[in-house]
Amino acid sequence: MRAAAISTSRLDIMPGMFLSANPKELKGTDHSLLDDKTQKKRPKTFGMDVKAYLRSMIPHLESGMKPSKSKDLLSADEVKQWSESLEKLLANQTGQDVFGNFLKSEFSEENIEFWLACEDYKKTKSDLLHCKAEKIYKAFVQSDAAKQINIDFRTRESTAKKIKAPTPTSFDEAQKIIYTLMEKDSYPRFLKSNIYLNLLNDLQANSLK
Numbered sequence: 001m002r003a004a005a006i007s008t009s010r011l012d013i014m015p016g017m018f019l020s021a022n023p024k025e026l027k028g029t030d031h032s033l034l035d036d037k038t039q040k041k042r043p044k045t046f047g048m049d050v051k052a053y054l055r056s057m058i059p060h061l062e063s064g065m066k067p068s069k070s071k072d073l074l075s076a077d078e079v080k081q082w083s084e085s086l087e088k089l090l091a092n093q094t095g096q097d098v099f100g101n102f103l104k105s106e107f108s109e110e111n112i113e114f115w116l117a118c119e120d121y122k123k124t125k126s127d128l129l130h131c132k133a134e135k136i137y138k139a140f141v142q143s144d145a146a147k148q149i150n151i152d153f154r155t156r157e158s159t160a161k162k163i164k165a166p167t168p169t170s171f172d173e174a175q176k177i178i179y180t181l182m183e184k185d186s187y188p189r190f191l192k193s194n195i196y197l198n199l200l201n202d203l204q205a206n207s208l209k
Contacts, residue, residue, distance in 0.1 A: 076203035083191050086183045090115070098199065102190045103182075110147035111178050111186070114140040118175040122168045133166040141174060151177050 074094055082089040082099075089095040096112065103109045117136050124132050140149050141159050151159075151174050162170040190196055 074203065076200060076207050079196075079200045079203055082196070086179070086187045089187070098195060099187075099190055102193055102195050103186055105195070106186065106189075108186060110140060110149055111182050113147060114149050115175060115178055115182070118171045121171060124168070129166040129168070129170075130163075133163040133170055136171060137163050141171075149174065149178055150181065 078092065079095075082092065082095050089099055090112075096116070100109055100112045103112055114136070117140065121129075121132055121136060137159065139145055140147050141151070141156060142148075143156070155174050155177060159171060159174050
């Protein structure tokens, strides 16, 4: 099955795409997501136009770009693989964005934002660990965090102690809890959502043209 550019005709019901916590952005010490000290506000509508987002992520065939040479072209097979496991979904950049969009529609986007922040944190140089650990802790873990994640008191306290002498694994326990929460709760609903099914159906339909 050849890769095909997605038709946007059936995506009008999808909310605006989620902007994931890009690991490259998290490397800076002034990252706006982690520095946000205000309580998060739920937008009445999601601002980014979905079709514009998908056009930026998935080149159209009419652009003249050959699918075989396009690294950004999304295929139906690739999207279908997202249903095999949460791990495969999160291993794909577009998968992260689409899943994040779904979590945003459920008001739980802090879960994937924290998970992505932890993935980036593990790659941080030792001399920057302390600064980044504090930012992640204040943004997601501490009891009054603007984007507080749902973890138990013991894990919250344990994480607070670990970041006093941070290592690349300081957030592993909390990250595992959030991963399991997404895997058992949000991920099954995502696979049944219009956001996922419409995307998959459009790609499958276009592959037959």
